[in-house]
Amino acid sequence: MIMKNESYLRELLQEHGLKVTLARMKVLDVLVSSPVALSHSDITHRLEGQEIDKVTLYRTLGAFTEKKLTHKVASKDRNWLYALHIHENEPAVDHDHAHFVCDSCEKIYCLPVNTEEQTPVIPTPVNFIVTSREYRLHGMCPDCH
Amino acid sequence: MIMKNESYLRELLQEHGLKVTLARMKVLDVLVSSPVALSHSDITHRLEGQEIDKVTLYRTLGAFTEKKLTHKVASKDRNWLYALHIHENEPAVDHDHAHFVCDSCEKIYCLPVNTEEQTPVIPTPVNFIVTSREYRLHGMCPDCH
DNA sequence: CACTCTATGCAACTTGGTTGCATTAATGGG
DNA sequence: CCCATTAATGCAACCAAGTTGCATAGAGTG
DSSP states (O other): OOOSOHHHHHHHHHHTTOOOOHHHHHHHHHHHTOSSOEEHHHHHHHTTTSOOOHHHHHHHHHHHHHTTSEEEEEOTTSOEEEEESOSTTSOSSSSEEEEEEETTTOOEEEEOOBOSSSSOBOOOOTTOEEEEEEEEEEEEOGGGO | OOOSOHHHHHHHHHHTTOOOOHHHHHHHHHHHTOSSOEEHHHHHHHTTTSOOOHHHHHHHHHHHHHTTSEEEEEOTTSOEEEEESOSTTSOSSSSEEEEEEETTTOOEEEEOOBOSSSSOBOOOOTTOEEEEEEEEEEEEOGGGO
16 A cells, blocks of 8 residues: 555544544545545545445544544535545635535535635635535524524 | 316426426425425325325426426435425526525525625525535536636 | 327336444553 | 453445336327
């Protein structure tokens, strides 16, 4: 296995209260090398020959997300995609997220959100052509409070 | 079957270039009576005793959406939810959508989007408590243009 | 009324994801 | 350094959502 920086990966796991195991190291290695969010099957393909059990992968991604090492986004075709929380362009807060979905290659990029403003501002990312927008507010509806 | 307004439903189908069939009338009847977007299984449950084949329901919803009688939103658990395009609070344009997701009852409401502004504005809906926001921009990434 | 073409229903299948359980391995204490 | 404890792994079996192919039924047109 070609690990970019084994001790860095090990530290990342430990910092997030995760036991260091082979499966987790493999998955984390794939995630740190990707600028875009990846699905279960993306990761499986990138582990070609190094595959881990599919259930283990699901549970690994679940554990990463629970411990806030990663976060998940639903893709266009409604699978979960996972991306590290530590990429520099990642929003600091947990509750406001913005993503850019390329309608051609379907990659999903994380965008920064400026939450200082009253109404959060999403700066249009340079070199990205935006053709449509989706907004989704979460909270409680009148029936539930 | 208790149809709210059979000839109205029939007209709606015809206006959208859809043949009037029993299955479509049933599904449309369910959709016009719902202020929130519904999933395949929501609709199946509301057709209790009147059920149509699941494949037919998928194809009916597909046809409705293709003919712009409905539009679809991905739910929290990543199923497709369908809602009529004709509710008054529905955005006029096809490419900017906003929804409110209740984290308690998980209903999904359509919100109007003011696209007159440079940066689209989503007015906070009255009586809804917003705790987090998700934004998703669609278009072309630098790799693809 | 008959013809045509679309919509329907059924069976079989694919993909994403989960559960239960037995086995294996990581870590902390002695 | 080893052992015990507890958590992670792998496997099989399962579930739900959604799709495909095909034969049949039913709308709509002339």
